[in-house]
Amino acid sequence: MKLGIIAAAIFAAASAVMSPLAAADHKDGKAAPLVIGHRGAPGYLPDHTLEGYALAIELGADFIEPDLVATKDGFLIARHEPNLVDTTNVSQLPQFANRKRTVMIDGFPQEGWFASDFTLAEVKQYIRAKQPLADRDQRFNGKFAIPTFDEVIALAKRKSDDVGRTIGVYPETKHPTYHQSIGLALEDRLLAALSRAGWNRRDAPVFIQSFETANLRYLNRKTSVRLIQLIDANDINADGSLDFTAPYDRPYDWTVAGRTGLFKDLVTPAGLAEVKTYADGIGPWKPYIQSWTSAALLPPTNVVADAHKAGLLVVPYTFRNEASRMPPPFGGVPVREYIRFYELGVDGVFSDFVDTAFAARAMFLLATDSNYDECLTATRKCDRDFD
Incomplete structure (x- = not known):
């Protein structure tokens, strides 16, 4: 019983003090890191569903992350990729068998069914989400609808009222050059949705992110909403160095424009200074911050x-609980990985298991901030940020 009371106190106090905008202030490097529900709560439920986003919020997420692609009639829906084959039941729907085709995305052919070949009405009526990872729970396949970006925003607002804290959205524009090439550019549609919600402003609980750079530069001219440059790589070599095999080697708009260089160039001092001219932060793959071999952390x-x-936020991705998806040196204990990255000063984390990220953050703050300890044990409600 005592453990339950302590856990409830930690959740209530942490929720009260951790504004989802706290890390953005970055006043002295001590802001509490954000916990972002990566695609919702995909460790438990299929990616990018209202049910998954709601679960992530209940488990402690400050932000929920919808990846955005466009339907044939120009609506933004939350899917990890334009190709629906891995994350939906579309391949099992005989009425759509003739829509299977091969499409070039970022210079490489993909076979499947693509969001841009379906109207929103078709998506809503027939297509349902499924868990793309075979070793995760498959019981919810086919049960949940595909949400629009407007629905995700509405959920964040409604759940903010329910849980008594502001829940933000952290949308990613997926393959913006590809969407532009088929006449379904994402950026203005995204901003229109934010404007409808009253969130197209600097102080809104919104970050927009992209692996490409040109669309972020465009957005920088069109909105004051905070922008994040994502930074990728293909894999980790045996020695812990990063592998830059295409298409994960560089922003695709660089390839189209004939610009040389790799993603890693964006984390040099010169690259970060360039990013600062159009964005507010970076979202690097975790090994950019601390890499590993099978035996040790580098x-x-x-x-x-x-x-x-350079004045940029740092929010790495993606943290997962399964030992097979963690750096081996952490011994299959996910809390250790979170705490290590919190210790390294990141401003937030993308997690498939936000309850673990939330608990690790509470542990980190208990260990490093005596004021947080006092807050948890006080009878009054704490209402300040840790910054």
């Missing part, structure tokens, strides 16, 4: 310190 890099020096 020394941390200067990416966090250099980004903060």
Whole structure:
């Protein structure tokens, strides 16, 4: 019983003090890191569903992350990729068998069924989400509808009222060059949705992210909403160095424009200074901050310190609980990984299991901030940010 009371106190106090905008202030490097529900709560429910987003919020997420693609009639829906084959039941629907085709996306052929070949009405009536990872729970396949971006925003607002704290949205424009090439550019549609919600403003609980750069530069001219440059790589080599095999080697708009260079160039001091001209932060794959081999963690890099020096937030991805999806040196204990990255000064984390990220954050703050300890044990409600 006592453990339950302590856990409830931690959740209530942490929820009260951790504004989802706290890390964005970055006043002295001590802001509490954000917990972002990566695609909702995909460790438990299928990606990008209202049910998954709602669960992530109940488990402690400050932000929920919808990846955005466009339907044939120009509506933004939440799917990880334009190709629906891995995350929906579309391949099992005989009425759509003739829509299977091969499409070039970022210079590589993909076979499947594509969001841009379906109207929103068709998506809503027939297509349902499924769990794309075979080793995760498959019981909910086919049960949940595909949400629009407007519905995701509405959910965030409604749940903010329910849980008594502001829930933000962290949308990603998926393959923006591809969408532009088929006449379904994402950026203005995204901004229109934010405007309908009253969230197309600097102080809104919104971050927009992209692996490409040109669309972020465009958005920088069109909105004051905060922008995040995502930074990718293909894999980790045996020695812990990053592998840059295409198409995960560089922003695709660089390839189209004939610009040379790799994603790693964006985390050099010069690259970070360039990012600062159009964005507010970076979202690097975790090994950019601290990589690993099968036996050990490598020394941390200067990416966090250099980004903060440039005035940029740092929010790495993606944290998962399964031992097979964690760096081996953490011994299959996910809390250790979260706490390590919190110690390295990141401003937030993308997690498939936000309850674990939330608990690890509480542990980290208990260990590093005596005021947080006092807050948890006080009878009054704490109402300040840790910054």
